[in-house]
Amino acid sequence: MDASTAASASTLRAAHERFVTSPGTPSGVRRLVADSWRRCRACGVRPDGSRPPPSPRTSEELAVYRSVHPLAAVLPLFRELLGAGAADDGHVFAVGDADGTLLWVEGDSAAVERAERMRFVEGALWSEAQAGTNAPGTVLEVGHPVQIVAGEHYSSAVHGWSCAAAPVRDPGTGRVLGVVDLSGGGTIATPSALAAVRGAALAAEAELARALPGPPALLGPDGHVLRASAARCETEVRLTALGRDNALLRCDGRVHRLSPRHSEIVVALVIEGRGVTGERLAVDLSERDVCSSTLRAELTRLRTVLGPALLGSRPYALLRPVRTDFADVAALLAQGRVAEALDRCPGPLLPRSEAPAIAEHRRALEQQLRGAVLGAGDAGLLRRWVDAARGADDAAAWLALAHLLPGGSPQRAAAAARARALDAELVVPPQVGRHAALLQRSRP
Known part of the structure; x- marks a missing residue:
């Protein structure tokens, strides 16, 4: 949306207040925004920003998830195309997955700190259903680039921000892998910001397309794969x-x-x-x-x-x-x-x-x-676990194994005995027991 044709911030806030205080069809806003506000109300999103977006994953889980996400492969490209500009212009850029989870949030340090105060942070879920109308979340609903300006956000906590985002699709299947976003002040409400995220998304899709597997490997007369198809595997x-x-x-x-x-x-x-x-x-x-x-x-x-x-x-x-x-x-x-x-x-x-x-x-x-x-609940898996060094002293695993083995079997009795022995060691550490035995032997 061109900033010259956008409604003023005060007009947008007034439209937002009318919609959240009285039922009815949103007025004074674009159809894209009106549709989004209706979805947000139906999902029970709080328009006053009193319920910040959740972060369902722990930091460890998020790190593992990011390391295997397809968009990790094009993160260096996003940094090159958007990162430096965001840092210089006082903005942040973000990359999210297809559910709206923010995977990476980077940019100007002051802007990043401001974003943290409204929970626009790595790991937070910024889908429409969790955070209200916002560029990354609304992109995932409509499937095309979106720009959201100031009071168009459903949550009043985000009214001081504008954002532009575009979807990134798997070039092989066409499914949405995630979104790339620019967020910041009024300069984000410009055609150039929307063009920047759209261009970054297209560049990322081109990069992902280059990494797609080539045609099926050709076999030589002897049944071996021809060398020409092996180079890709070595990359x-x-x-x-x-x-x-x-x-x-x-x-x-x-x-x-x-x-x-x-x-x-x-x-x-x-x-x-x-x-x-x-x-x-x-x-x-x-x-x-x-x-x-x-x-x-x-x-x-x-x-x-x-x-x-x-x-x-x-x-x-x-x-x-x-x-x-x-x-x-x-x-x-x-x-x-x-x-x-x-x-x-x-x-x-x-x-x-x-x-x-x-x-x-x-x-x-x-x-x-x-x-x-x-x-x-698999005895075979538990047996493998306790037979390895990492599970040899795991009392809970030995006890779980004993419960799964047939009643009266020697293996069940042995597993239960091992669990009891480990529990006893937890109560009386081995070194304490050895010291007590030594004192007992040395008594006159």
Whole structure:
């Protein structure tokens, strides 16, 4: 919508007040907005902004979800096309999924802080049904680029903002993958802002189209795949970091066995899912102060290993999408495929790493895996869990296994006995018991 033809802010607020205080057809607003307001009222959205958009995922769950989302592959492109301009002009740009969850929110620091006050933050759900009329949420309802100005927002908490958003579609199927959005002050209510998000969405779809699989592989006379179709397979960047301290990075047909420190850096960058400053990366890697020169030296050495085409700086980021074994496991768990997740998880994420970001992610993934195994009600899965080092001392798992085994069987009795023994150890730690026995033997 051209700002010159838009109703004034006061006129829009008056139209909004009439609609929310008395039933009837919205007047004084565009049909797009009127239709949206009706949907919001039907969904029970509060027009006074007293119920902020929820954030249903934990930070750990969001990090895992973002790492496997298709739009992660085009995030560097969005940053290039919209990020710098948003930061310079006092705006924020956001990328959301097809349900309205904001995956990334970046831009001018002051604008980001303002956005946080109305819960326009990573992880928050900005669908129409949760946040009222807004550009990202309304785009998901109508399926085309949208601009929402000031008082056109259904929630009065957002009346100080204007936003423009466009859908991003899967070039292979045509389904909506998510949205890209610009939010800020009055300059967002211009044709150029709408053109910017529309252009960014089209560029992202073109980038995704280039990554689509080619035609079926051709077979030679001997039944082997011809070499011409193999090059595409080698373009995937693959990180293996479960159950090992030296992660393996497969890139362009080569396998890099990373040092423990380089493994931590690469995993931390994957978990962040976006470019980070040296200061933020240092916090992710250690609870103690890390000398900035030391960290820069490590990153320089890592760039020598990986090449500048993969590891960028200012901010530090992986410049190509990376598929990881820990994200694959999380995706399998989300789909309820617990046995496959257990098969694909030989051990914890970088088990000896003490880096805070990695320890938190490792703990979250282990908790998800354990919860899925215990909740599956499958004796075979529980047996695999307790037979592995990670579940050998899990009293709850042993007890669950005992309940699932046939009554009177030796295996059930053994599992129940192990559960009781572990419970006793929790009450009286082993070292206390050993000390008491030593004192008993030494009595005169």
